[in-house]
Amino acid sequence: MSRAAASASPAPPTPTGAFLGEAAQLGSEHLGPAHLSVQGLSLRYPSSDVLALDSLSFEVPEGEQVALIGPNGAGKSSLLKAMVGLLRFQAGTVKVHGLSFGHDRDCVAYVPQREEVDWRFPVSVLDVVLMGRYARLGWLRRPGRADREAAAEALAALGLADLSDRPIGDLSGGQQQRVFLARALAQEPHILLLDEPFTGVDPVSQERVLALLAELRERRVTVIAATHDLELAAERFDRVLLLQRRLLAYGAAAEVFRPETIKAAYGHQALLADGWLLVDRRIPSPSANAAGSGQGGPS
């Protein structure tokens, strides 16, 4: 029933027919062209007078991959958290498939920059990935064979198949990050929000993440990834969203990476010369977790 509803939509969002939530019951007419629509979103932290996000509006078509860029403190993480319901915002709407917030618990997945979990917790890698299936299972039901297969598939996609029985605490940092990506994949999301998936990971993990993005493109999963890596943003994503508390530019990389927009976002942290853009990320800021050096990218 739900699968039929999914395939009746103009373009089936995922090959696995992942509509099992309210969206499916409400029928295909709600699956409008915009997979994700943010209108007038403003967010203020309780302790602050300044808006952390100032009336953002943008739409992401189904299956597009968007790089979210901006200097430290621009509100990239806040935007992702607001979209997934971890931060309460004061104004605006976030709609998924044209439906308001709350129905999306099994179709939006979020991977934070660094998981703040107790790594000594007695769970195996497979246990963690199976948690991605919980929303789909609902209360009281235990993961079944289909869930185990989805989890195993996700682990294989991130090159972790051999580690599935290992305790999560035994893995390296990069592997742990991939486990949480695998968990997001096992959620079979229509929209995947990634916070800094390329920061602080080893080259192997970075390659895996890039391969995953390619795979998600095949599956027409919408991706929004916050990143400091402007080169990756320009080369690997369909669109770039430049954020500095307000939305400064949104579009193809060639449109966004213009001297005036970059200057407006990065100010004195950016240097534009001879068709090259240099952005200094060494300036300390509360949200800076890695001491990044200069990052080059074509302007």
Next chain:
Amino acid sequence: MAAMAPPAVWLPIADLAAWAALLEPLSYGFMQRGLLAALMVGALCGVVGCYVVLRGMAFLGDAMAHAILPGVALAYLLGMDLLLGAAAAALLVAVLISVVSRQGRLREDTAIGILFAGALSLGVALISSSRSYAVDLGHILFGNILAISPADLRLIGGLGLGVLGLVLLLYKELLLVSFDPVLAATLRLPVERLRLLLLVLLALTIVAGLRAVGVGLVSALLVTPAATASLLTRRLASMMRLAAVLGAGCGVAGLYLSYYLNVASGPAVVLLSTVVFAVVYLGQQARRSLP
């Protein structure tokens, strides 16, 4: 070398003696009830204790046990059922701790420390107004597993089944909320309510353990078997099974020890589980230091 061969004769005799030692206490009704209570309380505390150990709630468990004292004291003075008074106080304390820790104006352990000391003092003050002060306080603080009545047993059994049933039914929800509250929140699970539920389950477990080992030692039954299990396994489900077996085993064996060594039963149970923990811990340290 021939002297090393085991003498074939005394083994069956030793077996018989061992059986007699095991069976003799069972001829007393109070020992039967005590052993049954130790079995149930040990297993229940072991399972719930896994969450206490994993979520770092050891101090909270201890504080909650002591904070129940005024409820017990009041029920005692009014001639009501002690465990009912304890249950009412425990639920109140669970809600209070949840409210105080959510407001975030004080560090959680500070708030718990204040609540715990105040409640303990109130409880002792209430009991001290009764004439048989010392004896009563001793029983409430350290339990008296050999004085357990059939009604107590039924209450412990009912509480145990209820708590274990919920822990099993909500296994994946409680696991998720304990391991990764961020994912739990993005999946729109009621994180705060599940936290409160864990506190309530902890409170009810403490009430069940109260008769057996008293408010002073019930937190040891919560922490020690689960901590021992956490050293031996790295999967939550097997940790719970192991902690239940360890808790029940130490409960029963501790009671036998107290019978034969003529020491108080609650401390015997707790001391035995402490020794088991120490042996496992040192054994692992020794194995790790080997090349």
